[in-house]
Amino acid sequence: MGRPPCCDKSGVKKGPWTPEEDIILVSYIQEHGPGNWRDVPTNTGLLRCSKSCRLRWTNYLRPGIKRGNFTEQEEKMIIHLQALLGNRWAAIASYLPQRTDNDIKNYWNTHLKKKLKKLHGSGGYCRHGFSSSDQISRGQWERKLQTDINMAKQALSDALSPEKSSGSSLTELKPFGGYASSTENIAKMLKGWMRKTPLKPGSTGADDHSRKEEEERCSKGMSEAFEPLFAFESFDSSNSNDFSQSMSTEASLSLQDETKPDLVPHAGQLSLLEKWLFDDAANHGKDCQLTDITLAENPMFLF
């Protein structure tokens, strides 16, 4: 006996969202905030299942999302994080707050996979960035990963304690992930819709120009806010620690999207991960293929 569907299939609309549906969804979220997805279809009258609403919001309508044209730095970051975390797209996306997990996943599957293949020839890359010979140690690696994540979570909650966070730059950086500050963006978006001419079917409906402007604004803001984050030039083996450092706690905290759960490693956790990876490499010497992967299989280190 299978699990019942998340929603009643009959009377539920599927396929591309119309601009009108987008407006309804955005208006509702503007008023109530994201969450309680199961109530969204009932309260809005949208003939969509809750999942579809959530997906539409997180992958497309959520403010601060940058679309198309991944920068070289983003590309490198994705490759690096994919090597570290595997296909944990949500985790990877948490380090690239302007990008959705879906976007990153698509970009990986359509662009980066091919790029890596080209660079490596037929062999080399395999799922999760582990060569087949690493499979034995992977369980061990994951256990350690979990421990590190827990440690970093503890560190994060410490860092988030009121006395420590008050007056920090966190509040200044929050807008990119925070919902509350997103209302302005939504308002602008809606404004765009008001004066829009009908778009091609399946488009989100936001006025292209105003959205572009908005994206550029967001992008500019993001690049300014996260300049330290993207300050690294390359991820060769000698400066991967710089990467960890560049993901300062503050920056990493700001990267946390409020709409995303705190399930994934943060920068601090990444630091721990990387530290462990390199420590482990040092401890095991030739036995640790992780370093080999990082240095030889991960083409980013060849950039």
Place this chain on the structure above:
DNA sequence: AAGGAAATCAACCGCTTCCGA
């Protein structure tokens, strides 16, 4: 210009995880 192939990406599906009762 037309038709087919390839690429892209939004959206769906189904499994897993989380959380409250």
Place this chain on the structure above:
DNA sequence: ATCGGAAGCGGTTGATTTCCT
């Protein structure tokens, strides 16, 4: 401790667009 429902996630699909012949 367990159960059930909701949310989250990754894999996959399919419609659309772009490129090539």
